[in-house]
Amino acid sequence: MTLENSIIVLAKAARQSARKIAVCSTTKKNEVLEAIVEKLASQKTKIQAENQKDLDYGREKGLSNAMIDRLTLSDKVINSMIQGLKEVALLPDPVGSVKDSYVRPNGLKVSRVRIPLGVIGIIYESRPNVTIDAAALCLKAGNSIILRGGSEAYHSNMFLSSLIHEALEDCGLPGNAVQYVPTRDRAAINVMLAQEEYIDLIIPRGGEGLIRFVVQHSTIPVLKHYKGVCHVYVDEGADLSMSENICFNAKVQRPGVCNAMETMLVHKAIAPTFLPAMARHFLDSGVELRGCPKTCEIFPKAKPATDDDWGTEFLDMILAVKVVDTIDEAIAHIDQYSSNHTEAIVTNDYSRSMKFVHEVDSSVVLVNASTRFNDGGQLGLGAEIGISTSKLHAFGPMGAEELTGTKFIVLGDGQIRE
Amino acid sequence: MTLENSIIVLAKAARQSARKIAVCSTTKKNEVLEAIVEKLASQKTKIQAENQKDLDYGREKGLSNAMIDRLTLSDKVINSMIQGLKEVALLPDPVGSVKDSYVRPNGLKVSRVRIPLGVIGIIYESRPNVTIDAAALCLKAGNSIILRGGSEAYHSNMFLSSLIHEALEDCGLPGNAVQYVPTRDRAAINVMLAQEEYIDLIIPRGGEGLIRFVVQHSTIPVLKHYKGVCHVYVDEGADLSMSENICFNAKVQRPGVCNAMETMLVHKAIAPTFLPAMARHFLDSGVELRGCPKTCEIFPKAKPATDDDWGTEFLDMILAVKVVDTIDEAIAHIDQYSSNHTEAIVTNDYSRSMKFVHEVDSSVVLVNASTRFNDGGQLGLGAEIGISTSKLHAFGPMGAEELTGTKFIVLGDGQIRE
Numbered sequence: 001m002t003l004e005n006s007i008i009v010l011a012k013a014a015r016q017s018a019r020k021i022a023v024c025s026t027t028k029k030n031e032v033l034e035a036i037v038e039k040l041a042s043q044k045t046k047i048q049a050e051n052q053k054d055l056d057y058g059r060e061k062g063l064s065n066a067m068i069d070r071l072t073l074s075d076k077v078i079n080s081m082i083q084g085l086k087e088v089a090l091l092p093d094p095v096g097s098v099k100d101s102y103v104r105p106n107g108l109k110v111s112r113v114r115i116p117l118g119v120i121g122i123i124y125e126s127r128p129n130v131t132i133d134a135a136a137l138c139l140k141a142g143n144s145i146i147l148r149g150g151s152e153a154y155h156s157n158m159f160l161s162s163l164i165h166e167a168l169e170d171c172g173l174p175g176n177a178v179q180y181v182p183t184r185d186r187a188a189i190n191v192m193l194a195q196e197e198y199i200d201l202i203i204p205r206g207g208e209g210l211i212r213f214v215v216q217h218s219t220i221p222v223l224k225h226y227k228g229v230c231h232v233y234v235d236e237g238a239d240l241s242m243s244e245n246i247c248f249n250a251k252v253q254r255p256g257v258c259n260a261m262e263t264m265l266v267h268k269a270i271a272p273t274f275l276p277a278m279a280r281h282f283l284d285s286g287v288e289l290r291g292c293p294k295t296c297e298i299f300p301k302a303k304p305a306t307d308d309d310w311g312t313e314f315l316d317m318i319l320a321v322k323v324v325d326t327i328d329e330a331i332a333h334i335d336q337y338s339s340n341h342t343e344a345i346v347t348n349d350y351s352r353s354m355k356f357v358h359e360v361d362s363s364v365v366l367v368n369a370s371t372r373f374n375d376g377g378q379l380g381l382g383a384e385i386g387i388s389t390s391k392l393h394a395f396g397p398m399g400a401e402e403l404t405g406t407k408f409i410v411l412g413d414g415q416i417r418e
Numbered sequence: 419m420t421l422e423n424s425i426i427v428l429a430k431a432a433r434q435s436a437r438k439i440a441v442c443s444t445t446k447k448n449e450v451l452e453a454i455v456e457k458l459a460s461q462k463t464k465i466q467a468e469n470q471k472d473l474d475y476g477r478e479k480g481l482s483n484a485m486i487d488r489l490t491l492s493d494k495v496i497n498s499m500i501q502g503l504k505e506v507a508l509l510p511d512p513v514g515s516v517k518d519s520y521v522r523p524n525g526l527k528v529s530r531v532r533i534p535l536g537v538i539g540i541i542y543e544s545r546p547n548v549t550i551d552a553a554a555l556c557l558k559a560g561n562s563i564i565l566r567g568g569s570e571a572y573h574s575n576m577f578l579s580s581l582i583h584e585a586l587e588d589c590g591l592p593g594n595a596v597q598y599v600p601t602r603d604r605a606a607i608n609v610m611l612a613q614e615e616y617i618d619l620i621i622p623r624g625g626e627g628l629i630r631f632v633v634q635h636s637t638i639p640v641l642k643h644y645k646g647v648c649h650v651y652v653d654e655g656a657d658l659s660m661s662e663n664i665c666f667n668a669k670v671q672r673p674g675v676c677n678a679m680e681t682m683l684v685h686k687a688i689a690p691t692f693l694p695a696m697a698r699h700f701l702d703s704g705v706e707l708r709g710c711p712k713t714c715e716i717f718p719k720a721k722p723a724t725d726d727d728w729g730t731e732f733l734d735m736i737l738a739v740k741v742v743d744t745i746d747e748a749i750a751h752i753d754q755y756s757s758n759h760t761e762a763i764v765t766n767d768y769s770r771s772m773k774f775v776h777e778v779d780s781s782v783v784l785v786n787a788s789t790r791f792n793d794g795g796q797l798g799l800g801a802e803i804g805i806s807t808s809k810l811h812a813f814g815p816m817g818a819e820e821l822t823g824t825k826f827i828v829l830g831d832g833q834i835r836e
Contacts, residue, residue, distance in 0.1 A: 117810065196633070200808065201810055216637065242832040249835055361533075365825060368830045373830075373833070379522070380522055391535050393811040394823075405811075416666075417796065
């Protein structure tokens with residue numbers, strides 16, 4: 001069988017299984033999640049033996065220590081997968097919930113009911129725990145899943161997927177509801193992205209290169225974010241200590257993630273009092289500052305920012321800083337450079353807080369809180385499958401509900417159209 | 419300027435205007451709709467003169483009478499555009515409405531608020547009234563629009579778009595919020611479909627060929643339906659007169675539209691009593707019947723159906739008829755042949771009605787009502803921009819709300835992440 005045919009067979013099997021998973025009760029789906037928990041616990045030694053093959057191969061290929069670290073299925077990582085499964089089991093099941101319900105003048109009872117999306121393809125890099133985390137959330141929302149992880153995690157991913165397959169069959173459900181693309185050949189991704197007939201949605205998780213590749217080649221809808229270039233704007237008259245806490249948290253608490261602050265905008269009226277102390281605090285904590293001319297004037301230890309620094313996702317202990325004349329200049333800067341991910345204002349002015357949340361075009365807009373709250377768990381969605389920075393279907397963190405759609409159910413007693 | 423550059427300039431202008439339209443009040447947007455109404459009324463003679471150019475060109479090119487009819491902007495069509503605008507002005511504005519709102523344990527006030535999608539591209543055929551109807555609904559939801567109609571309606575579409583442009587500017591808004599692609603060159607569509615950076619959504623309206631072309635070439639998300647192969651299943655024990663009314667209405671009331679019934683499934687227990695009278699009624703009204711062997715046995719005037727008849731969208735006075743042994747056979751037939759558009763059951767059995775709405779995977783599933791109700795107006799959405807048969811973002815008729823997304827607004831008082 002050719003590569004193309006084997007992927008098509010796999011995608012067709014996913015589509016067929018999807019109809020069975022879609023109509024499962026919550027109890028049955030949670031039973032599957034519990035069965036996966038048991039397999040992870042009882043097969044830990046085998047999981048780690050398969051993972052060792054990947055680690056040996058990775059070391060041979062000269063992967064960095066950071067990559068090896070992300071690839072490793074330590075006891076701690078396996079326990080966190082188990083914990084994640086238990087949390088997903090406790091989440092409310094979105095399927096069947098009614099979004100809207102009303103009676104038409106002719107007596108038709110119309111409701112919009114949540115249904116699974118169908119077949120979801122997940123294309124990801126490095127961390128093999130995504131295999132379990134993503135499959136669990138997709139299953140909870142009643143979907144079939146096709147997984148394709150990084151080639152460096154091949155053995156780990158194949159084995160973890162086989163455990164999910166077994167768990168499904170143990171519960172009397174089609175094992176093919178969760179499948180792993182059984183080849184390291186990258187051409188398999190191109191074939192997968194052309195199966196519009198069988199796959200309803202693709203979610204890529206990884207670096208910008210992977211995501212651009214997926215968007216370019218997919219005829220299937222893709223939900224993704226390229227990057228998070230998040231801004232905090234410190235407004236005129238903002239509480240100084242609150243501003244410093246929020247900016248410090250947004251930059252330093254975990255600088256390598258997409259919801260960390262990359263650019264700080266400061267109103268000129270507050271800059272002379274706010275910037276010196278804030279900048280010293282950053283510098284003392286190892287944050288490199290790249291400032292506009294006014295920033296460098298107020299705080300000469302800042303390096304001058306280049307044009308490229310605005311709009312850069314540093315993912316590191318680096319911060320671009322700009323002094324602005326007005327909130328309009330701050331919003332225009334965000335409009336030009338942000339990635340529509342997360343922006344925050346620190347202010348005590350009512351109308352400017354309203355203006356900021358109204359006019360800033362990002363998936364999460366915050367007043368007086370850290371950008372680090374753009375996260376499914378933090379915003380109350382439970383687990384998240386990713387963050388979307390485009391507005392169709394989902395904008396912001398995506399939880400189980402974002403893995404469903406709605407259909408219209410119409411109950412009549414003989415109505416016909418005049 | 420090359421064709422490609424001119425389309426990019428146009429798409430960039432749409433994106434810039436989008437930020438202005440997105441934050442407009444409902445009053446301002448309705449003012450624009452009223453201004454368009456006035457222009458249509460006052461410029462009727464000029465509209466019809468431009469339309470005449472298209473009609474002359476169309477007759478020269480040998481367009482069919484039906485095509486010429488669809489192309490004609492008669493007084494009646496212009497009045498219905500005016501009526502449509504007034505109805506859209508009366509619709510509730512989805513922008514700003516809150517989908518969900520709650521307080522997190524740390525005191526963060528989280529809400530999900532409806533926002534415009536941004537820039538919507540509409541690619542359509544023949545009817546120039548779509549120019550007004552589609553633009554009105556997109557504007558109401560706060561979006562910018564790029565329109566590209568059929569080349570045979572070029573002069574009509576260009577002139578109608580220029581009226582909208584003027585109306586926007588008269589109201590102090592950027593005229594480029596509604597633009598028409600100013601060329602008949604089909605290559606413009608390919609360029610448009612590659613402007614992922616500036617266009618958020620493409621809605622194609624027209625025949626299956628156009629829609630497949632758009633899906634194949636677009637890197638922008640597309641909402642569409644290819645076709646409507648709608649089924650009615652007449653269950654064992656269904657009320658005979660209700661069944662006959664619903665099936666007749668679903669087939670005959672307007673056979674050329676996507677929500678008309680194309681295949682009728684009949685349970686074997688009711689077939690001997692239901693089918694003969696129903697079939698005679700159809701035949702007397704000019705409907706050609708193509709039946710399975712059992713149907714032809716019960717009603718010998720039916721032609722034998724070929725394999726191709728199942729799953730065909732006739733859009734005509736032709737109906738495929740099949741007798742099934744069980745509701746499971748009916749659902750399996752629908753699963754195999756339907757286009758996920760609209761299916762109905764006629765039944766008086768509670769559990770089978772529930773089974774049907776639960777298991778049938780279509781955008782609108784009805785009990786004891788005609789398939790003809792899959793329509794934005796009929797289901798209470800007001801005007802509709804089209805019907806979607808895929809589940810992402812919208813499934814079924816799409817009204818103003820489906821032209822919006824949501825963003826998270828988070829109000830805090832200094833919260834940081836631990």
